[in-house]
Amino acid sequence: MPVDHAPPDTSAISNDQPPFALEPVVPSAATRSWRHAVPRWLRRVVGPLLLLLLWQVLSATGVLHRDILASPGTIATAAGELISDGTLGSAMAISLQRVVVGLLFGAVAGVSLALASGLSRLGEDLVDPVVQMLRTVPWVGLIPLFIIWLGIGEAPKVALIALGVAFHLYLNVYAGIRGVDEQLVEAGQSLGLGRWGLIRHVVLPGALPGAMTGLRYSLATAWLALVFGESINADAGIGFLMNQARDFLRTDVIVVCLVVYAFLGLIADAVVRTLERLLLQWRPTFTGR
Amino acid sequence: MATDIHGPVSTVEGPAATPAVRVEGLTRAFDGRPVIDRLDLTLRPGEFTALLGRSGCGKSTLLRVLAGLDRDISGTVLVPKRRAVAFQAPRLMPWKRVWRNVLLGLDGRPDRALAERALNEVGLGHRSGAWPKTLSGGEAQRASLARALVREPDLLLLDEPFGALDALTRIKAQRLVAELWQRRGCAVLLVTHDVDEALLLADRALVMRDGVIAYETPVGLDRPRAVGDPGFGPLRSRLLTELGVDEPAASS
Numbered sequence: 455m456p457v458d459h460a461p462p463d464t465s466a467i468s469n470d471q472p473p474f475a476l477e478p479v480v481p482s483a484a485t486r487s488w489r490h491a492v493p494r495w496l497r498r499v500v501g502p503l504l505l506l507l508l509w510q511v512l513s514a515t516g517v518l519h520r521d522i523l524a525s526p527g528t529i530a531t532a533a534g535e536l537i538s539d540g541t542l543g544s545a546m547a548i549s550l551q552r553v554v555v556g557l558l559f560g561a562v563a564g565v566s567l568a569l570a571s572g573l574s575r576l577g578e579d580l581v582d583p584v585v586q587m588l589r590t591v592p593w594v595g596l597i598p599l600f601i602i603w604l605g606i607g608e609a610p611k612v613a614l615i616a617l618g619v620a621f622h623l624y625l626n627v628y629a630g631i632r633g634v635d636e637q638l639v640e641a642g643q644s645l646g647l648g649r650w651g652l653i654r655h656v657v658l659p660g661a662l663p664g665a666m667t668g669l670r671y672s673l674a675t676a677w678l679a680l681v682f683g684e685s686i687n688a689d690a691g692i693g694f695l696m697n698q699a700r701d702f703l704r705t706d707v708i709v710v711c712l713v714v715y716a717f718l719g720l721i722a723d724a725v726v727r728t729l730e731r732l733l734l735q736w737r738p739t740f741t742g743r
Numbered sequence: 744m745a746t747d748i749h750g751p752v753s754t755v756e757g758p759a760a761t762p763a764v765r766v767e768g769l770t771r772a773f774d775g776r777p778v779i780d781r782l783d784l785t786l787r788p789g790e791f792t793a794l795l796g797r798s799g800c801g802k803s804t805l806l807r808v809l810a811g812l813d814r815d816i817s818g819t820v821l822v823p824k825r826r827a828v829a830f831q832a833p834r835l836m837p838w839k840r841v842w843r844n845v846l847l848g849l850d851g852r853p854d855r856a857l858a859e860r861a862l863n864e865v866g867l868g869h870r871s872g873a874w875p876k877t878l879s880g881g882e883a884q885r886a887s888l889a890r891a892l893v894r895e896p897d898l899l900l901l902d903e904p905f906g907a908l909d910a911l912t913r914i915k916a917q918r919l920v921a922e923l924w925q926r927r928g929c930a931v932l933l934v935t936h937d938v939d940e941a942l943l944l945a946d947r948a949l950v951m952r953d954g955v956i957a958y959e960t961p962v963g964l965d966r967p968r969a970v971g972d973p974g975f976g977p978l979r980s981r982l983l984t985e986l987g988v989d990e991p992a993a994s995s
Contacts (some may be wrong), residue, residue: 640812641836642836644828646894651848656836
């Protein structure tokens, strides 16, 4: 394509009269200052507060009957009573214990199976098809079987949590092991690492991000399994409190229990975040500092 | 199967008495198509050899065979027991701090001071405790060199180690490799597609083509070398011709 190298002809344009009008670029601060005067967190808090206020008003005026949903004030009072007489504390301790025990059993099972099938082809052929097959069974549907097998004590609840945890950890640890960069494995070989050295220094650290993702999913599943497990035949724990409240139409107590479940989930998430910050600080994509 | 000829090598070496590498009739085929086809190669101890070739000619495969990473081969391959590789990508373990990367794979429980001596040698002593993600490209490549050198190799294999560096960093890295080689006196095989780089660094340049060493020439230029030195031009043209690149007649 021919290119004309001559500059544009500007002789007709005189120096003191530009051929177009200029307009000022107004600094944005001048036009939107009122919105920035309110801090962002305050703006974000306004919505939930308004909702709470609406709820209280609807309850006070009788539009929202207390058998449908108790008012925020009643709920706060109920929470205070449950905390002061120790009911909530002991129920939380029991529920927490179920999650921790289930998590431990599930983690041991899920991680061992993932190591077996991630680290050896024989293990993969033996373990993976079985796990993938069982994974398609909805684990909540196993509750009746667990009750027949294990009774109605702690065992079926812990087993349900362990099952949900094990599948998530298995899938993520296995994928983490198989996703380790082949180039790094080769570099390790060239440095004289043997099979166990490679597993210890290259494969397992490389699978750690996947394992942490698995842990996060499995914690979410653990809480879900806890709620399912405790809603049947529990004689202690938060689920038991909820069942009791249902029988007496105490919607305030039910909401308190829901808030506690959410709170415990939040704590679990914080624990995983802290673990990630400690264990994964080497990651290039790490931004959680 | 690769076999080791050197035990622990004594510091006094007879000049070219035993070769550092001896390859006879090496063949490596991928799906029946030979990439290396009855190749013979001898490297002398302390010699800096550059292996040139177009991409896909099998030069990196040959390096991987010498490193012991590729053992689906036939023929005789004799290499020193102590050998080290620096790849095109630094291949540092991101989850180990730099000094732990340097010591990775060494026998026993080596001291951090050992790693820091090697890192000082490549001018990276101050980054010993850093995570690899915080290193620049050139720094990471120098850490990878330190990791290779800390093994005190009798054979150092370099697989296009400067390929991913920017032009200025590359010049510095080439000088560093020349210095380290002169200090350590190990045999070096540098795989590259850069003719200038080969002529700046090597005692001997090999051109690989059709699965064999098709051309070889000693590089008898005085050190330190520069691209403009007399004698550089003709060698350069010859090697480029061997690589299938014809230079315009007008240039030197």
